[in-house]
Amino acid sequence: MTEKRRGWEERLLGSRNARFLDKNRAEFIQRVTMVMPLADELLSLGMLHEETYSKIKAANTSQEKMRELFTALHCGGDRVKSAFYRVLERLEPHLLQDLGKRIEELQSLIVKYKQSTSSQYAYVTEYNSLPGEHVLLASRYTELLIIQTHREQSEREEEICTKGERFFSARDSEKYSNITVDQFFCPDDHGLIPKAVVLQGNSGNGKSFTAQKIMLEWASGTVYTDHFDFIFHLKCKEINQISGEKSLVELLRYSQSLTPAQISQILQHSPERVLFLIDGFDELKLSQDNMSNLSPPLDVQTPASAESTLKALMSGHLLPESFLLVTTRSTATDTLSKLLKKQPQRFTEIMGFSERGVEEYFQRFFKDDQLLRTQAYEHVKANETLFTACFIPVICWIICTVFRQRHKGGIETTSSLETTTSIYVDYVSTMLDHHCQGLSQSVPSLLRSLGQLAERGMMEQQVLFNKKCVTNIVSDPTSNPFLCKFLCKKKIRQETMFSFMHLSFQEFFTALYYRLSLSETTWLKFLSPEFIEEDSRKLDLLPVIQFLCGLSNKEVSSSVMEAHCLSVSPNIREQLEEWILKFIEDRDIIMQDTSLFILHCLYELHEEDFVRKAMESWEEIDLSRNPLKRTDCWVLLYCLKCCPHIKSLSLTHCSITVEKLKILQPALRQCKELELGVENLSDDDVGVLVSALGEGKDLRGLSLDYSALSDQSVQQVLNALSKQTAVGYCSITVRTVTTYTAFMLREFLLNQNGKGDIRSPETDEQLDALLFFLCSVSGLRKVHLKVRKLTRSWSTMIFSLMPTCSSLQHISSPEFDEQVEALLNFLHTVPGLKKVELKLNILTESWAARILSFIQTHPSLRPVSLTMAKSLACPFPITGTPHGRGGWCHKVKEEFDEQTNALLSVVDSIPGLKRVKLNVIRLTESWASRIISLIQSCTSLQDISFKAGSELDGFLLEEGIRLLQHSQKRPDCTLTVEGMRCSKDTDQCTEDERWSPKDCNRIVKLQFHGESLTVLD
Incomplete structure (x- = not known):
């Protein structure tokens, strides 16, 4: 037991001595002079190799000898280090005592230095700190994204050009491991x-x-x-x-x-x-x-x-x-x-x-006010441009500071934060004041050269610039705080490249260049419709116009213009206002769906008198099918508040959630005419909707998609509708159809003179309750019934509804072929039937023959709509079918020709047919050929309407347009084609990109009449 304890104590002492040597290595190297006697004894004890001993002996100075010896000690571990300590203790005992004292003194010095450093660096003064003001560094510092890999040129280009969540998601990938x-x-x-x-x-x-x-x-x-x-x-x-x-x-x-x-x-x-x-x-x-x-x-x-x-x-x-x-x-x-x-x-x-870092910074900045922090962060996150710029800590600081000052000043924090331009101006001012000392270039010259470089890149669609290009425009670019520099490999050499920190900064400096330009011709061409029409890719320049509007605001521009004595173009604001008013008069002069862009321009101008003037001349605002972000809603709210009486506003298919509805609520109440679509409305949110609707307006339509409302909530909505001057249509999704629900709907339809579009739920019991009450609604014209399976019993119920609703003219079929057969058998006995929608899994020649027979026995039946339940790229209307991809797509394409021929065989055989409507996912050369053939073979045809996609989100390929334009067509037949037309060359889009609308595409309506082609407004 004694031997074991003695061995344990020796090992503990040896470990302690080894740590002492490691910790004070530098002191030993400087102070030990008897290196060779030490080495001799260690060699005799077998603690050194001959080769190591020779290296120690060959070193010139005692310090160099000790470094070689310490290398050997490190390789030998605690056993060799402990042996060295014991030999040193015997050979130079006073040295160890002296070292101990010096080490104590050094440790005391380290402690005092750390204490002094801690107090010196504990606080940070911010850019706007007054004398004596400071904040704790620990309360501000947020972990930053630091990588140790050189990024490829393509990675830099992609990051510069992306925005929002896509921008930050790339930073969270494994290749950017922190x-x-x-x-x-x-x-x-x-x-x-x-x-x-x-x-x-x-x-x-x-x-x-x-x-x-x-x-x-x-x-x-x-x-x-x-x-x-x-x-x-x-x-x-x-x-x-x-x-x-x-x-x-x-x-x-x-x-x-x-x-x-x-x-x-x-x-x-x-x-x-x-x-x-x-x-x-x-x-x-x-x-x-x-x-x-x-x-x-x-x-x-x-x-x-x-x-x-x-x-x-x-x-x-x-x-x-x-x-x-x-x-x-x-x-x-x-x-x-x-x-x-x-x-x-x-x-x-x-x-x-990173994205997490941005959120953490807001949390730290507003740590004492969680509500304010949430409002600020959510507001900035909704603005894609500002949110992206928040990867720069200074931008985060500016936004948080502005938001806090607005809050302290009593300004409503739920209103718009600041214009995007104002934040960028504050950023430039901060950089000029704190990061540009010692630049050889004056501020006016610096900003103009940056603007010139930025504009060149915008015109040439370039975000990376080579060294020659930059040095020809910008003086001393290596000292410029607004440019980034990096090396990229070009085969066997390196090339120096420059860029702005993000595309949005390049857009901003381009606008600043126009603002500083004393020659009007520099920027007037930029506002010319013909300038963009020459090359639709110039649509990428629209954000520059928004920044230009923001820089024309007196308060925003003065903060940087006056501070640095910058001369600006004298008439640019008047020119912009004139251009905006002209744009409002004819918004389709450049492209369709520009309403939201103009609203952003008005918001960036932020001149209430002019915004009021512009909005008063804007009688109808239609933002339908423009998915609105939260920042779009703030912009719309600001513009609508400047004009208290809006004649007409349409917000359908705009992805309006309850949060967005709360933003828009004050402005919606003052609209005289309103068409509104809200998604995912719950019982808790109905009060917001009722408040937004107000009273006494012409409600042209209300759609509550993907909702799940109870009877009480439906009652609230219907009560609100009853207080309107007029109601066009109403689409409400309910949680379940009860007897009370059916009763309320019946009463509402009776008050609306039977003008209703009823879409039933899926269960038979609920359908039964609904159908019972529908039979008592006079003047009912349209019913959509969706059943799990169309049986003979169900067909009988549907048939019994028709005589009761004598004006019923529209029947929609289920999706399964055998059920459609059952429905057709009953429809043969319905007098006065005027419209039928048939949904088939696949259209074969056999089905075409049945449909033709049905049409011939019902001469008053117009129109007939054929919908394929499971098709994608097929020659029939698509209702509610998501755009799919993959192997299923290829299978559909294989069946394409057979189904197209079956369809044409029906159309060609209908005597006296005058109108045909076609819904196809896209116009191809093949489809154009079939349309021409149809015009030539069906001589009674007077009008053909072709729509690409279910919501005009399908594509009109140039190959199809060219064939239609250059083929011979009958002059007495009008062909109208609608859909998305790519403004780029078709070979610039990948196949996947063509499936979904992009910013480079625009909705067009083309009318072919004989040999002429007209682009309709």
Whole structure:
């Protein structure tokens, strides 16, 4: 037991001695002089190899010998280190005692330095801080996205051009795996610890904030405690102010709480435990002559110019054992790489915030007001442009500061935050005031050159610029805080490329260029309809017009224009207002569905008198089929508030949720005519809808899709409808059809003189209840019945409904062929039937014969609608069928020709047929050929209507349009074609892209009459 205990104590003592050696390695290297006697004894004890002993003996100085010996100690582990300690204790006992005292003094010095550093870096002064104002760094700092991989050119282009959630989702991918600051000096894949780490990033991305955070966390014992006894923070902006020759010790004295003697002692005795944090290398005034011709100082006490001393430190001429962490803008990395000689190196890129980081920043900023934080974040997230720009920490700070000031000023925080332009102007002003010191270029010249570069890129659809292009326009681009610089590989060489931080900044600087231009011809062409019509790709320039409107607001522009004495175009605001009024008069002059774009322009102008004038001349606003984002709703609300009486507003198929309805609620009440569609309405939200509807308006339509309302909620909605002057149509989805529901619907239909469109639920019991009451509704014209299976019993019930509702003219069939057969048998006995919709799984020649027979026995039947239940790219209307892809699509295409021929065989055989309506997913050359054949073979045809897609979201391919235009057609037959027409060359879209509408597509309506082609409004 005694032997075991003795062995345990020896191992514990050996481990303690080993840790003492490791922790004070630098002191031992400097102080031990009897290196060879130590090595001799270790060799005799078998603790050293002959080869290692020879290396120690060959070293020139005692320090070099000790470094070789420590390498051997490290390889030998605690056993060899403990043996070394015992030999040293015997050979130099006073040294260990002296070292113990010095180590205690050093530890005391470290503690005091950390305490001083902690208090110095605990607070941060913000850009707008008044004297004495500051905030805790810990309450503001948010983790940033830092990567250690060089991004490809295509990755940079894609990030610059994407917005919103798609922008941030790319940053969350595995290829952008985050590296944290505590991992900067961890071993690399080869086990090597980097001697120098470069943290590069764009202006305002948080480099200096991160440097301050590192200093604070090191002082608090959170990071680098095992790596470094001291971290010295050198700010290049401050070094620029130092004149004359200074030694490294004197340079450090300017920003540290230590005395020169203490600094000298630290640097001489433990340089491998020292980290130099060089912050803002791009701001260092370092000429080419300084870089190449200055003589480096010989040691830490030798005076030299600040540039020369810093160069010696980074190149390794001074303190080669020390470590470096350098922060710099990306524009200065090539200059830094020429100076930085320490190896190995680690290059990292600070990319700003991830999406989670943006949300966390808002949480920290508004930590004492959760409601305000939620309002601010949700508001910004709804604005795709602003939300994307929030990856830049400075933008986040500006937005949060503005939002808080508005709240303190008593401004309603649920109203619009600020125009997008105003935030970008604040950003530019902040950069000019705090990140542009020492630029050789004046501010007016700087902004105009940036604008010229931006405009060139917009016109050429370019977001990356080569070095020659940039240097020809922008003076000293490497010092420009608004540009990013990176290297990309071109085969066997490297190429320097520049870009703006994001496409939205390029759009902003383009608008600023027009605003600063004294020549009207520069920007007047930009507002010309013909300019965009020449090349529809110029539609990408529309965001520039919105920024231009924002810059024309007096209050917004004055903050940057007056502050920097910028001369601006005198008439641009008047020209913009005139152009907007003309646009409102004829909104289709450039493209369709431009209403939302104009509303955003008015919002960015933010001049209430003009907005009121523009809105008063805008009698009808139709935003149907434009999915509205929350920011669109704020914009619409602002514009509608400026004009208290809107004649007509249509908001159907706009993805209006309850949250968006709450935003629009004050404005909707004042509309005289309204058509509204709301999605996913619940019982709790009905009050919002009732308030938005108000009273006494012409409600042209109300659609409550995907809702699940109870009887009580239906009653509330119907009561609100009864208070309107007129009601066009109403589509309500209910949770279940009860007797009371049916009764309410009956009463409503009776009050509406039978003008109703009833779509039933799916269960037989609910249908039975509904059908019972429908039989008593006079004047009912249209019923949609959906049953799980059409049986003989159900057919009898439907047939019994028809004589009761003598005006019933419209029957929709179920989806299954055998059920359609049962329905047709009963329809043969219905007198006066005028409209039938037949939904088939597949149209065969046999079915075509049945349909033809049915039509011939009902001469008054017009029209007949054929719908395929499971088809996609088929020659029939598609109702409620999602656009699918994959193998199922290919199967449908194989059946395409057979079904098309079956359809034409029906059409060709109908005597006296005058009108045909076709709904097809897209107009192809094949379909165009069939249409021409139909015109030629069916001589009674007078009108053919062709629509691509169920909601005009299908495509009109150029191949089909060309064939229709150049083929011979009868002059007495009019062909109308509607759908999405791609404004790009067809080979620029992938197959997948053609399936869904993009910004580069527009809805068109083409009319062919004989040989003529007319584009209808």
